[in-house]
Amino acid sequence: MKQYIRYFKWYxxxxxxLAAVYAGIxxxxxxxxxxxxxxxxxxxxxxxxxxGEVLSAEEEEKLRELIAKRERxxxxxxxxxxxxxxxxxxxxxxEPYVPYEEFVRVYAEEFYDGNGFGxxxxxxxxxxxxxxxxREADGNVYTWFCAAGKADKKYNLAMMNHLLDVVYxxxxxxxxxxxxxxxxxxxxDMTGSGRNLYGAVGLRVVPFAAALLVMLLFIAxxxxxxxxxxxxxxxxxxxxxxxxxxxxxxxxxxxxxxxRKIQTSSGSxxxSxxxSxxxxxxxxxxxxxxxxx
Amino acid sequence: MLFRCRxxxxxxxxxxxxxxxxxxxxxxxxxxxxAGGDAGTECINCGAPLEIKEYNSTCKCEYCGSYMILDExxxxxxxxxxxxxxxxxxxxxVELMRQEFKSRVFAPDSFLSEATLEEMKGLxxxxxxxDYAARCDYAGTGxxxxxxxxxxxxxxxxxxxxxxxxxxxxFDRIPVDASIEMNDDIMDLMEPFDYRxxxxxxxxxxxxxxxxxxxxxxxxxxxxAKEKAARDADSLLKESISGYASxxxxxxxxxxxxxxxxxxxxxxxxxxxxxxxxxxxxxVNGQTGKIIGAVPVSKKKVLAYGGTVFAxxxxxxxxxxxxxxxI
Numbered sequence: 001m002k003q004y005i006r007y008f009k010w011y012x013x014x015x016x017x018l019a020a021v022y023a024g025i026x027x028x029x030x031x032x033x034x035x036x037x038x039x040x041x042x043x044x045x046x047x048x049x050x051x052g053e054v055l056s057a058e059e060e061e062k063l064r065e066l067i068a069k070r071e072r073x074x075x076x077x078x079x080x081x082x083x084x085x086x087x088x089x090x091x092x093x094x095e096p097y098v099p100y101e102e103f104v105r106v107y108a109e110e111f112y113d114g115n116g117f118g119x120x121x122x123x124x125x126x127x128x129x130x131x132x133x134x135r136e137a138d139g140n141v142y143t144w145f146c147a148a149g150k151a152d153k154k155y156n157l158a159m160m161n162h163l164l165d166v167v168y169x170x171x172x173x174x175x176x177x178x179x180x181x182x183x184x185x186x187x188x189d190m191t192g193s194g195r196n197l198y199g200a201v202g203l204r205v206v207p208f209a210a211a212l213l214v215m216l217l218f219i220a221x222x223x224x225x226x227x228x229x230x231x232x233x234x235x236x237x238x239x240x241x242x243x244x245x246x247x248x249x250x251x252x253x254x255x256x257x258x259x260r261k262i263q264t265s266s267g268s269x270x271x272s273x274x275x276s277x278x279x280x281x282x283x284x285x286x287x288x289x290x291x292x293x
Numbered sequence: 294m295l296f297r298c299r300x301x302x303x304x305x306x307x308x309x310x311x312x313x314x315x316x317x318x319x320x321x322x323x324x325x326x327x328a329g330g331d332a333g334t335e336c337i338n339c340g341a342p343l344e345i346k347e348y349n350s351t352c353k354c355e356y357c358g359s360y361m362i363l364d365e366x367x368x369x370x371x372x373x374x375x376x377x378x379x380x381x382x383x384x385x386x387v388e389l390m391r392q393e394f395k396s397r398v399f400a401p402d403s404f405l406s407e408a409t410l411e412e413m414k415g416l417x418x419x420x421x422x423x424d425y426a427a428r429c430d431y432a433g434t435g436x437x438x439x440x441x442x443x444x445x446x447x448x449x450x451x452x453x454x455x456x457x458x459x460x461x462x463x464f465d466r467i468p469v470d471a472s473i474e475m476n477d478d479i480m481d482l483m484e485p486f487d488y489r490x491x492x493x494x495x496x497x498x499x500x501x502x503x504x505x506x507x508x509x510x511x512x513x514x515x516x517x518a519k520e521k522a523a524r525d526a527d528s529l530l531k532e533s534i535s536g537y538a539s540x541x542x543x544x545x546x547x548x549x550x551x552x553x554x555x556x557x558x559x560x561x562x563x564x565x566x567x568x569x570x571x572x573x574x575x576x577v578n579g580q581t582g583k584i585i586g587a588v589p590v591s592k593k594k595v596l597a598y599g600g601t602v603f604a605x606x607x608x609x610x611x612x613x614x615x616x617x618x619x620i
């Protein structure tokens with residue numbers, strides 16, 4: 001046991017230091033208050049608009065309480081809208097050629113800007129989730145998440161998709177749980193308090209795989225079944241350290257030269273290109289992403 | 294016989310650290326005198342019965358701890374011509390083993406513990422040392438290849454050589470252990486011994502150590518010596534033919550003539566360790582300190598150490614990634 005402790009002493013110290021640093025950071029983020037809301041032009045104090053009537057009154061109240069707390073911690077307005085109506089007419093009036101999947105985007109942006117949401121001012125820091133339960137003519141149900149101000153800066157497309165994935169994980173079984181997850185995921189993303197990041201598969205797999213590989217290498221390196229090495233050279237028992245050479249002949253007998261034409265290639269290599277997607281941005285201040293089910 | 298201290302009457306032994314005879318009872322140096330004659334089957338010092346095995350040339354009285362040298366087994370045909378005295382004492386041998394196996398973290402906890410080291414013994418192992426005159430004659434065809442490019446053409450030049458070598462090699466004192474108890478491969482790995490420290494045999498060097506007479510005669514073991522000589526001669530022959538891309542042998546002849554043989558005792562420390570019903574042997578060259586032996590692996594320790602490496606690394610990497618994310 002003593003040997004074990006002695007061997008791993010510094011490893012344990014490193015982990016404890018990292019854990020302490022991490023805990024400190026979490027504590028710092030968790031306790032920080034973003035300061036008071038400065039938007040005096042917002043048209044409403046409501047944050048939960050359950051037009052789709054998928055939540056009970058009690059659930060709505062609980063969500064309002066949670067949003068109020070998270071808004072203080074993140075410094076962002078957090079808005080939730082549920083619908084159960086076609087947005088085709090609404091969206092095409094404003095953008096005639098908008099595709100089905102972006103009807104909710106048009107609605108979301110109008111709703112956010114129209115109500116003057118934003119923690120620091122109209123159209124300022126905040127997020128909005130529009131979940132339309134109506135099945136549009138293409139057979140899909142659409143959801144849109146849009147971010148503005150500092151939330152827009154923080155979020156990339158992958159983070160938005162991850163947040164919507166979390167919402168969709170629960171939405172069919174329990175809309176309340178799904179919207180709660182939306183609020184909490186947003187909070188974790190903004191404050192970096194961890195839980196959602198740890199949920200990312202890559203972040204879990206990479207340390208696991210690396211640790212497994214190092215463990216196997218460690219075992220292989222220390223599992224030494226060798227008895228010992230032969231350290232006797234061929235000349236070890238030779239009187240004088242080397243043989244007496246009586247005859248040493250290296251006579252050139254024959255020489256043959258062959259030649260071969262070198263094939264040169266005249267073609268040039270091609271290059272394949274790819275494009276990576278990005279988040280949509282309309283009106284210059286909204287970032288957003290949509291999902292359908 | 295045994296060596297008794299003139300000052301205190303205790304048993305005087307050879308001390309490798311001091312390179313002198315030493316009395317561990319009164320710290321006397323070179324205070325020995327020969328006592329008794331043939332030990333027979335009883336201790337010269339206390340009269341207790343001795344357990345003497347077939348090939349033992351020394352033995353230790355289990356009752357009084359005195360080391361006895363069996364006269365008739367170090368005399369006549371059993372009298373060694375040469376001996377390399379122990380240059381490394383037990384403490385130094387243990388220290389060397391601890392250094393060597395320090396990094397073997399999977400070794401069981403009791404490995405090299407004081408309790409298991411009590412039985413560590415210093416042994417004089419009997420060896421035959423053979424002298425050979427080897428004559429090697431070789432003829433063959435070697436090729437050298439040169440490749441170069443001119444314009445869009447690659448040229449390959451292959452040169453054929455007639456190769457001949459004739460070597461005389463004098464092998465001095467090729468050692469072959471003459472102990473049945475000692476594993477031949479282990480004894481081969483114990484080599485090399487530094488022959489500059491070979492001395493004419495005297496009984497004093499044996500006091501304090503275990504020893505054996507040769508278990509097999511020089512004729513019986515000669516094939517092993519010949520194999521070693523032939524293998525070394527072949528390597529030296531190959532070393533003398535270098536620079537060829539390929540070599541096709543046309544003629545090869547090797548003659549070995551024995552020119553002499555000597556009987557010698559060489560020093561080896563032996564540590565026996567029992568783990569999970571299996572015995573592991575470790576040998577330390579009593580002259581050079583070279584260590585031979587495979588350390589047993591404790592599966593419990595593999596799990597504990599491997600698991601800890603995994604857990605610590607996983608935790609550290611996860612924390613680092615999280616910290617990077619948060620920042």
